[in-house]
Amino acid sequence: MLNNPASGEKRTAQLDELDRRLLSLLSENSRRTNNSLAEELGIAASTCLARLNALRDSGVISRFTIEVNPQVLGRELEALIFVKIRPGARHLMSTFASDMRSKPGVQQLFFLGGADDFVLHIAVRNSADVRQFVLDNLSANPAVATTQTSLVFEHSHGTDEY
């Protein structure tokens, strides 16, 4: 069980088997009722609720959310865009990052150390939209030195065990 259920500040949480199973169940369906979770784990509902709250409060669970399928919303095409910032504009990197996060179609943003400075993961309708995205948001941006775009053929999540 968690070392420090109430603080929300602790650096590293120690999970027991019950916590790990609970995380797995919630990953599969975060909307399952507490009763149903408790039953599957073989514990009382109130115990399960306490565990769940502790996982949330300690920051192990950063949020309960949904996965939206971009394709069903007409965004058939995903791409990764690798971006290099100009050497003289590196002080603009954090502004650039927060600007990008709110552009339509942006799914994720990675701020990197290494050959590229950023990787943008976008989901848009078609290849014309990819082009438009790069032209409007990147090529036009004076902080951007170069970009390189790769289409995403498949995207999957890890099946980590906690």
Add this chain to the structure above:
Amino acid sequence: MLNNPASGEKRTAQLDELDRRLLSLLSENSRRTNNSLAEELGIAASTCLARLNALRDSGVISRFTIEVNPQVLGRELEALIFVKIRPGARHLMSTFASDMRSKPGVQQLFFLGGADDFVLHIAVRNSADVRQFVLDNLSANPAVATTQTSLVFEHSHGTDEY
């Protein structure tokens, strides 16, 4: 409202304003009670439930899940690993992909067209673990031609509006 709430097969769903607001609320907290969602949207609980079920059944919501903070679990370091598959081993790409998804620490896997064939997003304890991951899972793999690893300084999600 959705064209086709019950099929789960339709390619593109047409959302109205209510659906979009519901998706937003559920993105922020997928565990909110149906009553609370209904109240905020200004509709009856039973209507809200019908909308929510339609969004799930039509595939717009692919799952209700949680975000787990890797750092709180002792995975302090994230990296992207860019992988090129050997020209003579391209038929092994899909096997490679499904092998990788289940390795400990793998968060995401992108299957790309372009300069690199894959991007792996991993979260591990420290730089020794990154090295170990690459040696064990990539360098040792005969299908892999080259890898290039970049540390992730920051990772954020888009704030898309649906």
Add this chain to the structure above:
DNA sequence: ATTGAAATTGTGTGGAC
């Protein structure tokens, strides 16, 4: 497609081990 009402089911607290 939306609703309100009703029956079922779930949540969350407090006291006991």
Add this chain to the structure above:
DNA sequence: GTCCACACAATTTCAAT
């Protein structure tokens, strides 16, 4: 930390519009 019991709240079905 876990459990049970209980009061309160939420879910889900259904007939009506």
